[in-house]
Amino acid sequence: MSKLLIVGTVAFDAIETPFGKTDKILGGAGTYIGLAASNFNINSSIVSVVGGDFPQKYLDLLSDRYIDVSGIEVVKDGKTFFWSGRYHNDMNSRDTLITDLNVLEQFNPVVPENYREAEVVMLGNLHPNIQSSVLSQMNNKPHMVILDTMNFWMDCALEELHDVLKHVDVITINDEEARQLSGEYSLVVAARKIHDMGPKYVVIKKGEHGALLFDDDNVFFAPALPLEEVFDPTGAGDTFAGGFAGYLAKTKNYSFENMKKAIIYGSTLASFCVEKFGTERMQNLDDELIYERLNQFKSLTQFDIELT
Amino acid sequence: MSKLLIVGTVAFDAIETPFGKTDKILGGAGTYIGLAASNFNINSSIVSVVGGDFPQKYLDLLSDRYIDVSGIEVVKDGKTFFWSGRYHNDMNSRDTLITDLNVLEQFNPVVPENYREAEVVMLGNLHPNIQSSVLSQMNNKPHMVILDTMNFWMDCALEELHDVLKHVDVITINDEEARQLSGEYSLVVAARKIHDMGPKYVVIKKGEHGALLFDDDNVFFAPALPLEEVFDPTGAGDTFAGGFAGYLAKTKNYSFENMKKAIIYGSTLASFCVEKFGTERMQNLDDELIYERLNQFKSLTQFDIELT
Numbered sequence: 001m002s003k004l005l006i007v008g009t010v011a012f013d014a015i016e017t018p019f020g021k022t023d024k025i026l027g028g029a030g031t032y033i034g035l036a037a038s039n040f041n042i043n044s045s046i047v048s049v050v051g052g053d054f055p056q057k058y059l060d061l062l063s064d065r066y067i068d069v070s071g072i073e074v075v076k077d078g079k080t081f082f083w084s085g086r087y088h089n090d091m092n093s094r095d096t097l098i099t100d101l102n103v104l105e106q107f108n109p110v111v112p113e114n115y116r117e118a119e120v121v122m123l124g125n126l127h128p129n130i131q132s133s134v135l136s137q138m139n140n141k142p143h144m145v146i147l148d149t150m151n152f153w154m155d156c157a158l159e160e161l162h163d164v165l166k167h168v169d170v171i172t173i174n175d176e177e178a179r180q181l182s183g184e185y186s187l188v189v190a191a192r193k194i195h196d197m198g199p200k201y202v203v204i205k206k207g208e209h210g211a212l213l214f215d216d217d218n219v220f221f222a223p224a225l226p227l228e229e230v231f232d233p234t235g236a237g238d239t240f241a242g243g244f245a246g247y248l249a250k251t252k253n254y255s256f257e258n259m260k261k262a263i264i265y266g267s268t269l270a271s272f273c274v275e276k277f278g279t280e281r282m283q284n285l286d287d288e289l290i291y292e293r294l295n296q297f298k299s300l301t302q303f304d305i306e307l308t
Numbered sequence: 309m310s311k312l313l314i315v316g317t318v319a320f321d322a323i324e325t326p327f328g329k330t331d332k333i334l335g336g337a338g339t340y341i342g343l344a345a346s347n348f349n350i351n352s353s354i355v356s357v358v359g360g361d362f363p364q365k366y367l368d369l370l371s372d373r374y375i376d377v378s379g380i381e382v383v384k385d386g387k388t389f390f391w392s393g394r395y396h397n398d399m400n401s402r403d404t405l406i407t408d409l410n411v412l413e414q415f416n417p418v419v420p421e422n423y424r425e426a427e428v429v430m431l432g433n434l435h436p437n438i439q440s441s442v443l444s445q446m447n448n449k450p451h452m453v454i455l456d457t458m459n460f461w462m463d464c465a466l467e468e469l470h471d472v473l474k475h476v477d478v479i480t481i482n483d484e485e486a487r488q489l490s491g492e493y494s495l496v497v498a499a500r501k502i503h504d505m506g507p508k509y510v511v512i513k514k515g516e517h518g519a520l521l522f523d524d525d526n527v528f529f530a531p532a533l534p535l536e537e538v539f540d541p542t543g544a545g546d547t548f549a550g551g552f553a554g555y556l557a558k559t560k561n562y563s564f565e566n567m568k569k570a571i572i573y574g575s576t577l578a579s580f581c582v583e584k585f586g587t588e589r590m591q592n593l594d595d596e597l598i599y600e601r602l603n604q605f606k607s608l609t610q611f612d613i614e615l616t
Contacts, residue, residue, distance in 0.1 A: 090493065185398065188536045209517040212534060221531045221608050226520060228496045260611045291615050300529050301609050303568045307599050 004044040004249040005115045005142075006033050007134045008124025008238070009104065010054070010072055013278060014084040017091065017232050025278040026058050027083065029124035029148070032235035035282040036242025036269045037122075038065040039290060040250040045115045047071035047134060049107045051078040061283065071112045078103035091230050092207060111137040120249040122241060123147040123168070128160035135167050144254055146170040146245050147199070148238070151177050165198040169254075172203040172241050187212060188219070201259065203244070205237055213256075213263050220260045225271040225296060232277045236270045239282060243269035268293045312352040312557040313423045313450075314341050315442045316432025316546070317412065318362070318380055321586060322392040325399065325540050333586040334366050335391065337432035337456070340543035343590040344550025344577045345430075346373040347598060348558040353423045355379035355442060357415045359386040369591065379420045386411035399538045400515060419445040428557040430549060431455040431476070436468035443475050452562055454478040454553050455507070456546070459485050473506040477562075480511040480549050495520060496527070509567065511552070513545055521564075521571050528568045533579040533604060540585045544578045547590060551577035576601045 008030025015022045030046045037044050045068035052074065059069050084098035109130055116139040123131040125148045135145065147168040153161050154177065165171065171194060175187060181197075182190035191202040191214035204212040208230070210223040243266035251258055268290060275281045316338025323330045338356045345352050353376035360382065367377050392406035417438055424447040431439040433456045443453065455476040461469050462485065473479065479502060483495060489505075490498035499510040499522035510522045516538070518531040551574035559566055576598060583589045 186536055186538075188534050206517070209514070210531070219534055219608060220611070221534070223518070223529045223531065226496050226527055226529070228494055230494075257612070261613050264611055264613060294613060294615055298613070300527060301611075303528070303572055303609075304565070305569050305572060305602060305606070307602055 002042050002120065002249040002252055003115055003118035004037055004042055004245055005047065005111065005118035005121045005134070006030055006037070006044060006124065006242075006245075007047040007109055007122070007126065007131065008033055009081050009126065010046065010048040010050050010058075011081040011083060013234060014082070014098070015232055015234050015277060016086040016097075017277075018087070018089050019231055020277070022277050024082065026061070027234065027278060028081065029126075029235075029238040031062070031279060032238035032273070032282065033122055033124055033242035033245065034062055034067045035065065035279055036239040036266075036273075037246030037249070038067055039243070039269065039285060039287075040246040042246060042249045044068065044246070044249070045071050045112055045118075047109045047111055049073045049075060049103045051080040051103045052076040054080045068112065068115070071110065071115065073110070075103045085234070087233065091233055094233075109134050109137075119143045119252060120245055121145045122245040123164075124238065124241070125150050128153055128157050128164045132160070132164045132167075135164070143252070144169050144248055146172065146241065148172045148241050149177070151180055154180050162197060168199045170201040170203060171199040172205060172237070172244070174205045174207070174237070178202070178204050188214075191219075203263070205240060207233070207236070211240065211263060211267060213259055215256055218256050220256075220263060222263045222267045222297075223301065224267060225293070225300065227271065227274065230274045233274050234278060235282075236273045239273040240266040240270040242266075264294065264297055268297055310350045310428065310557040310560055311423055311426035312345055312350055312553055313355065313419060313426035313429045313442070314338055314345065314352060314432065314550075314553075315355040315417055315430070315434065315439065316341055317389050317434065318354065318356040318358050318366075319389040319391060321542060322390070322406070323540055323542050323585060324394040324405075325585075326395065326397050327539055328585070330585050332390065334369070335542065335586060336389065337434075337543075337546040339370070339587060340546035340581070340590065341430055341432055341550035341553065342370055342375045343373065343587055344547040344574075344581075345554030345557070346375055347551070347577065347593060347595075348554040350554060350557045352376065352554070352557070353379050353420055353426075355417045355419055357381045357383060357411045359388040359411045360384040362388045376420065376423070379418065379423065381418070383411045393542070395541065399541055417442050417445075427451045427560060428553055429453045430553040431472075432546065432549070433458050436461055436465050436472045440468070440472045440475075443472070451560070452477050452556055454480065454549065456480045456549050457485070459488055462488050470505060476507045478509040478511060479507040480513060480545070480552070482513045482515070482545070486510070486512050496522075499527075511571070513548065515541070515544070519548065519571060519575060521567055523564055526564050528564075528571060530571045530575045530605070531609065532575060533601070533608065535579065535582065538582045541582050542586060543590075544581045547581040548574040548578040550574070572602065572605055576605055
């Protein structure tokens with residue numbers, strides 16, 4: 001069975017949307033990635049750090065989905081990373097209210113021995129040096145290294161980001177970040193420039209406007225499923241990445257055609273994520289629900305024009 | 309051969325984009341719709357009005373593409389409708405600099421005798437009373453009435469717009485206008501509400517983010533083709549509508565499956581429109597170029613997931 005190594009935050013989130021607000025609930029990129037990837041019947045492990053305040057039941061929730069949590073360091077006298085944010089009425093933009101790094105400030109990732117030969121590595125959004133450190137601990141070059149990042153690291157650790165990008169196969173990034181990283185407005189040109197920085201594949205996430213997958217010669221687009229109601233967008237991008245990485249780890253097929261399917265699986269899982277607060281919806285999925293939604297994606301996008 | 313009746317402006321445009329600016333050139337919704345539909349080997353006719361200043365060569369340009377111009381009234385001592393606008397750097401928003409209605413102020417559309425039984429009617433963006441007047445001149449109920457409109461008429465002629473919508477099969481509208489007309493933020497809910505106003509099919513245009521087609525039970529999405537460079541977005545929405553209407557008039561098949569193809573043809577033609585200033589690109593297309601781009605749409609959007 002394939003192995004997927006995930007590095008990313010495991011955290012507390014407090015979320016406010018036009019529909020309501022939460023207390024501190026389970027969050028973090030690593031959590032969303034892990035939950036999404038757990039739908040593919042693969043071995044996965046999350047490398048992260050939490051404080052002594054992190055409830056055992058949250059770790060059990062991950063273990064119950066066959067996610068190896070031995071790489072999640074527990075700093076007994078530390079506090080777990082905490083993020084709080086408020087979404088605007090359009091749900092497309094948000095204000096960060098609180099970012100307490102806590103134990104994340106001293107995070108020194110240690111890859112579990114039995115995941116140092118994982119086929120697929122998903123580097124969640126963290127300081128590029130942490131992402132590099134994980135890669136340097138691998139015994140072999142993984143088949144596929146996927147990296148997520150954000151504008152914050154472009155502002156304050158651009159050189160380190162460029163360093164890690166040289167060792168990455170796929171970058172996932174949103175449209176504004178792609179423009180910032182490349183200095184190009186056209187996403188087609190931006191993808192080409194980012195490709196030249198290292199990643200053979202560039203995935204540009206456009207939120208409610210879908211996602212683009214580029215390689216040197218091809219481009220593929222997947223829309224977001226049009227929903228009656230988006231309840232909480234938190235974690236949608238990480239869920240997308242987790243679905244993408246999980247499907248690739250399961251199939252071990254890294255062709256462009258198969259990557260297209262991975263994008264569709266990622267979009268499908270993300271469409272569930274936004275239906276409830278936090279990780280709630282991602283804790284209660286089964287294959288039947290996922291297949292049903294994959295069929296919705298097919299009817300949403302597939303057409304039949306025979307060209308003469 | 310099917311007949312397509314088009315009502316819409318035939319005008320002068322002066323356009324400024326980050327790439328340059330034009331003098332007064334050929335423009336107008338009716339022009340773009342007609343040029344797009346002329347790729348489908350159908351009989352079409354434009355109902356419009358121009359002034360004595362409108363060059364014969366522009367009328368010839370339309371006639372040369374087998375568009376009947378007998379419904380374009382020439383008011384000898386009047387001046388042609390003139391619009392001037394400047395696009396912002398992101399090409400997604402623009403300022404209107406000049407709107408001289410001129411002969412359009414007294415426009416009284418007269419449908420040519422031999423187009424009063426047209427199968428498909430495309431009502432370009434004009435005062436809802438003008439759109440109603442055209443429909444009232446038809447001998448029979450057309451198979452398919454498509455209406456384009458804009459926020460301006462929602463602000464100042466909402467009742468008249470609601471009147472004409474009762475007789476319309478398809479409305480094409482952009483996302484912000486769909487939200488305004490329905491009072492709903494979610495486009496899924498907005499489409500349902502607009503459906504209840506009359507149109508069985510609701511097409512929501514999202515510019516560079518593609519287009520959605522809704523009926524009561526189904527939804528289909530077509531992206532805009534990712535382009536290296538958008539040179540001038542003027543007329544893209546009308547070109548999309550013209551391609552949509554032209555394909556339906558050619559095929560006379562009004563099933564949802566065939567409407568999906570019409571959406572793809574509309575998107576394909578719109579992707580050409582934006583590559584040059586004004587109508588320039590639309591004057592120089594052939595089937596081979598269109599087929600090539602349809603194939604690009606297929607590889608952009610089609611995937612193959614077999615569900616068990």
